[in-house]
Amino acid sequence: MDVKTLCLGVLSMGERSGYEIKKTVEESFHHFFRAGYGSIYPALAELERAGHVAGREVAQEGRPAKRVYGITGAGRDLLHRALAGEEPRHVVRSEFLVLTYFAHLLPAERLATVLDTMIVRFRDGLAADLEHYARTNDQLTPGQRFALGYGRTVVAAALDYLERHRETLLDEVAVTDETGRPQAGGPLAAAGD
Amino acid sequence: MDVKTLCLGVLSMGERSGYEIKKTVEESFHHFFRAGYGSIYPALAELERAGHVAGREVAQEGRPAKRVYGITGAGRDLLHRALAGEEPRHVVRSEFLVLTYFAHLLPAERLATVLDTMIVRFRDGLAADLEHYARTNDQLTPGQRFALGYGRTVVAAALDYLERHRETLLDEVAVTDETGRPQAGGPLAAAGD
DNA sequence: GTGAACATGTAACGGGTTACATGATTGC
DNA sequence: GCAATCATGTAACCCGTTACATGTTCAC
Secondary structure: OOHHHHHHHHHOOOOEEHHHHHHHHHHHOOOOOOOOHHHHHHHHHHHHHOOOEEEEEEOOOOOOOEEEEEEOHHHHHHHHHHHHOOOOOOEEEOHHHHHHHOHHHOOHHHHHHHHHHHHHHHHHHHHHHHHHHHHHHHHOOHHHHHHHHHHHHHHHHHHHHHHHHHHHHHHHHHOEOOOOOEOOOOHHHHHOO | OOHHHHHHHHHOOOOEEHHHHHHHHHHHOOOOOOOOHHHHHHHHHHHHHOOOEEEEEEOOOOOOOEEEEEEOHHHHHHHHHHHHOOOOOOEEEOHHHHHHHOHHHOOHHHHHHHHHHHHHHHHHHHHHHHHHHHHHHHHOOHHHHHHHHHHHHHHHHHHHHHHHHHHHHHHHHHOEOOOOOEOOOOHHHHHOO
């Protein structure tokens, strides 16, 4: 799925400018999709050229003017077809977990920092999420509630895991050598007797 | 983090061919990283040119010959530095969740198929995971156990969520119109009174 | 002999990221 | 004045994906 399809999807919920599309994506799709201006604006331009969206200039008071786009009939058709043909992929890319995988190659202090960074990130994200959910819950479609609930559930599980295993990992890595295995004569080796 | 660093990391655990690196990544990193031959082989070639790995031809009986690579001292240095400088990013990209987000734009049958596909995928993945974990558990480093446990935990939570909300989503979408909101006069509208 | 697994590579393509460039408006 | 937010865009670059190309060995 490319950013063009995503823009079409967001615009199917109502008119928006490129800037506002990014805001929507950050608020509602952050668990499973991201898009920067460098991909949104070109996508919008291409979509308009093809007649899938229509843009118009809107003056604002107290703010710079913006260009809001609305989805056209042809755009809706394209969106339906794109969604129908989309494979349900689900890919995670986490340098964080690669880092923990190679925990024994990291300075102990740095490992702790990495873990704490993620715990804080998940904690804050979850709080913002619950706040957003409470605020919009009654006007969400079933699909939106489902997707948001999925994200919330998974992040909560991840956070719980991190909080419950942080200490253990730090302690265990402290008594391993540079191969990652328990040091001969160390506490872990003794425990294994 | 690029595939080069990943290859270095895998090779820090022992000599391997490109083919075997891919196997390792699929077995042990599948929850949070993927790499295809199209990126592994060029990465290995570049790494060797720079002296970070050393390859040698190994004849096998009953199989084609392979070229196995070992990490060099310079390679280990580079790996340590790369890991030290790596930001703990964690990104999910899921067309699956985008699809559920726009559930009301999908044919009901297709939505059910998408949901079931993911349930089966997670179920099978979890089973393979537990099997792999049981088989290798005693020889894993703390970091490896941590990362694998994270993946297992999160997939289990996701699977549980899907199983518990599949029916609800299907039922709710069935009684909404093309805007995703409850149909006037439908069961949901009545329930809201 | 045919499909599956083993094994290695190349080249084009596509798409997103990053950096750059610019400017309005508000509030401190 | 200056930082922050709002607002829009371009262009180079990176890098991974996909498709293509080839060959071995085994088991059925």
